[in-house]
Amino acid sequence: MTSSYMNELHAPQKVLLGPGPSTVHPRVLQALANPVMGHLDPAFFQVMDDVCEMLREVFHTTNSMTLPISSTGTGAMETACANIIEPGDEVLICRNGYFGIRLADIAERCGATVHVMDTPWGKAVDAQMLRDEIKQYSGLKAVGVVHAETSTGVLSDMKELVEVIHEAGALAIVDAVTSLGGHEVRMDDWGIDICYSATQKCLGAPPGLAPISLSPAAMDVVSKRSTKVQSFYFNLKDLEAYWNQTRAYHHTSPINMTYALREALRMMMEEGLENRIQRHARVAAGLRAGVEALGLSLLAEEGHRLNPLTTLSIPEGVEDAKVRRALLNDYDIEIGGGLGEFAGKAWRIGLMGESCREKNVFAVLSALESILAKEGYEVAFGASLSAAQRAIATFDE
Numbered sequence: 434m435t436s437s438y439m440n441e442l443h444a445p446q447k448v449l450l451g452p453g454p455s456t457v458h459p460r461v462l463q464a465l466a467n468p469v470m471g472h473l474d475p476a477f478f479q480v481m482d483d484v485c486e487m488l489r490e491v492f493h494t495t496n497s498m499t500l501p502i503s504s505t506g507t508g509a510m511e512t513a514c515a516n517i518i519e520p521g522d523e524v525l526i527c528r529n530g531y532f533g534i535r536l537a538d539i540a541e542r543c544g545a546t547v548h549v550m551d552t553p554w555g556k557a558v559d560a561q562m563l564r565d566e567i568k569q570y571s572g573l574k575a576v577g578v579v580h581a582e583t584s585t586g587v588l589s590d591m592k593e594l595v596e597v598i599h600e601a602g603a604l605a606i607v608d609a610v611t612s613l614g615g616h617e618v619r620m621d622d623w624g625i626d627i628c629y630s631a632t633q634k635c636l637g638a639p640p641g642l643a644p645i646s647l648s649p650a651a652m653d654v655v656s657k658r659s660t661k662v663q664s665f666y667f668n669l670k671d672l673e674a675y676w677n678q679t680r681a682y683h684h685t686s687p688i689n690m691t692y693a694l695r696e697a698l699r700m701m702m703e704e705g706l707e708n709r710i711q712r713h714a715r716v717a718a719g720l721r722a723g724v725e726a727l728g729l730s731l732l733a734e735e736g737h738r739l740n741p742l743t744t745l746s747i748p749e750g751v752e753d754a755k756v757r758r759a760l761l762n763d764y765d766i767e768i769g770g771g772l773g774e775f776a777g778k779a780w781r782i783g784l785m786g787e788s789c790r791e792k793n794v795f796a797v798l799s800a801l802e803s804i805l806a807k808e809g810y811e812v813a814f815g816a817s818l819s820a821a822q823r824a825i826a827t828f829d830e
C-alpha cells in the first residue's frame with residue numbers, strides 16, 4: 434500500500450463561493466512564490482511599509498497603528514480584546530449572529546464583565562435599541578459590534594452605531610472581517626476606535642493575516658493599562674515597535690503571506706476602492722435576483738443585506754448536505770452551510786473579492802437549478818439566470 438503523501442499535491446481549482454476563503458488571483462499566488470527574506474531584512478521592511486500604507490487607504494484611516502496580525506480573523510478578534518480589556522472591565526457586545534457570540538466569548542476570556550445585547554438572526558443591530566441598552570450601564574469601556582455578520586448575511590449601520598457608542602463614552606470595537614474590501618468601511622469618518630479584518634474574505638489573499646487598526650485614543654487606552662496584556666503574541670505595543678518603530682524582533686513574520694497581501698492590496702488600488710465596492714453591489718444584486726427567481730427566500734432583512742455574502746433558505750424537503758456535495762463534486766463550486774441558529778436551514782453564498790464575478794453568479798445559479806430539479810424541486814430552467822442578468826444589466830440605472 435502506498436501513502437497518499439507519496440503523490441505531489443495538486444490542489445484542484447474550486448470556485449470558492451463560501452463564507453471565505455475566496456478565490457486568490459494568480460498574481461497574488463505568484464507573489465507568494467517569491468524567495469523568502471529575513472524578517473529583519475531592510476528589503477522586507479519596505480514590503481511591510483507598503484502593506485501598511487495601502488491598509489490605511491483601505492480602512493480610510495490615518496492611524497499609524499495599522500498592521501496585519503499573523504493570524505486569521507479570529508486572532509485579530511483576540512488582539513482587539515486582549516489589548517483593550519483589563520480584568521473586571523465592563524464591555525457590551527452586540528450579538529446578531531455567530532461572530533458576535535464569538536466576540537463575547539473572547540471578551541469574557543480576556544477577563545471582562547460581558548453584557549450582551551441580542552438581536553434576532555437576520556436583523557441588523559438597531560441604533561435606538563443600543564442607545565436604550567447602553568443607558569443601563571455606567572462605565573462601559575468598550576462596545577463590540579460586527580459590521581458584516583457572515584453567519585446571517587446582515588450589514589449593520591456602523592456610522593450610526595459608533596455615534597451611540599461614543600455618546601456613552603465607550604470605545605467602538607468593529608469586526609470588519611467580511612466587509613473590508615467589499616463594503617465601505619470608513620474608520621476615521623465614522624470614528625471607529627478599533628477595527629479588524631482578515632485576508633481571505635474580500636481582500637483577495639489566502640487566509641493567514643488579519644489587518645487591524647487602532648485610533649490614537651484606543652492606543653492611549655492600551656498604553657495606560659495597569660496590567661500586562663495577557664497575550665505575548667498579540668501584544669500590540671510590541672507589534673507596533675516591530676512594524677512601525679524600532680523594528681525590534683517580536684516573532685517571525687509570515688514573510689510570503691505579507692508578499693501576497695501586498696499584491697492583493699495593489700490589485701485593489703488598481704481597481705479603485707469605489708469601483709470594487711460597486712462591483713460587489715452589482716454582482717450581489719444579480720445573485721439575489723436569481724435566488725428569488727428560483728423561489729428561495731433571502732434570510733437577511735431588506736435594506737441590510739450584505740453584498741459579499743447572501744443567506745438563503747433551503748427549500749422544504751431538500752437535503753442540505755446532498756445539494757452542497759453535488760455542487761462541490763459535480764460543479765467544483767463551494768458554498769457554505771448555515772452556522773448556529775441557521776444550521777441546516779440556510780445556504781450561504783459568498784461573492785468576496787476575486788470570487789465576486791458575474792460568471793460565478795451564473796455558474797452557481799445554473800448548477801443550483803440543475804441540482805434542485807433532480808431533487809424534485811420545481812424549477813423553471815433559465816429563470817434564475819435571466820433574472821440575474823436583468824438585475825446586473827439594469828443595476829446602474
Ligand SMILES: *Cc1c(COP(=O)(O)O)cnc(C)c1O
Nearest residue numbers: 505506507532581583610611631
Ligand atoms: C470569518 C469571520 C471571522 C473569523 O475569521 P477567521 O479568519 O475564520 O478566523 C470573524 N468575524 C467575521 C464576521 C467573519 O466573517
